[in-house]
Each structure stands twice: as structure tokens, then as C-alpha cells.
Amino acid sequence: MINGLIGALQIFTQIYIMTGTAAQAMGGPNNASMMIVPYLFNNGFRFYKMGYASAIAWILFVLVMILTLLVFRSSSAWVYYESEVRKS
Numbered sequence: 217m218i219n220g221l222i223g224a225l226q227i228f229t230q231i232y233i234m235t236g237t238a239a240q241a242m243g244g245p246n247n248a249s250m251m252i253v254p255y256l257f258n259n260g261f262r263f264y265k266m267g268y269a270s271a272i273a274w275i276l277f278v279l280v281m282i283l284t285l286l287v288f289r290s291s292s293a294w295v296y297y298e299s300e301v302r303k304s
Contacts, residue, residue, distance in 0.1 A: 218284050225280060228253045252276055 231254045236242030242258055243250035252272065260269030 218287055227251050
């Protein structure tokens with residue numbers, strides 16, 4: 217679940233292939249397909265705002281850590297190990 221969550225937050229290739237070229241701004245019409253990683257890429261490597269892109273990367277890291285901790289904390293409610301005995 218955590219790998220799927222991180223993979224969903226790191227979507228870049230599909231958006232870049234469908235909407236981004238060197239001459240166009242990535243994100244499609246009216247930035248309809250813009251996600252956090254392509255936004256980070258645009259700010260860092262197209263607009264040369266490396267400090268802003270670094271701040272976005274840190275925010276993405278904190279977001280992933282919070283979601284990972286939530287999954288770990290809530291796993292006892294939805295993960296069942298055969299060796300454990302549940303009390304009814």
C-alpha cells in the first residue's frame with residue numbers, strides 16, 4: 217500500500233509524454249493534468265527556481281512521511297496475521 221501511494225504521488229512520465237515538450241508548458245490545457253512532481257520539474261528546470269523547487273520537494277517528502285505513518289498506525293485495523301488471535 218505504501219509503495220502504491222508513493223508511486224501515485226510520483227507520477228511524472230505519463231504527464232510529460234502526453235503534454236510536455238521543450239516548446240510547451242507541461243500540464244495540458246489549463247494545467248488540467250498538473251501534479252506535484254511535474255510542477256516541481258517546471259519550477260526547477262524550466263523556470264530555474266531551484267530554491268522554490270527544493271521547498272516543494274521537502275513538502276512532498278513530509279507529505280509522504282505523514283501518509284506513511286498514517287498507514288502504519290492504521291494497519292492494525294485492516295491487516296490480519298494468521299498467527300495472531302483476534303478477540304471477538
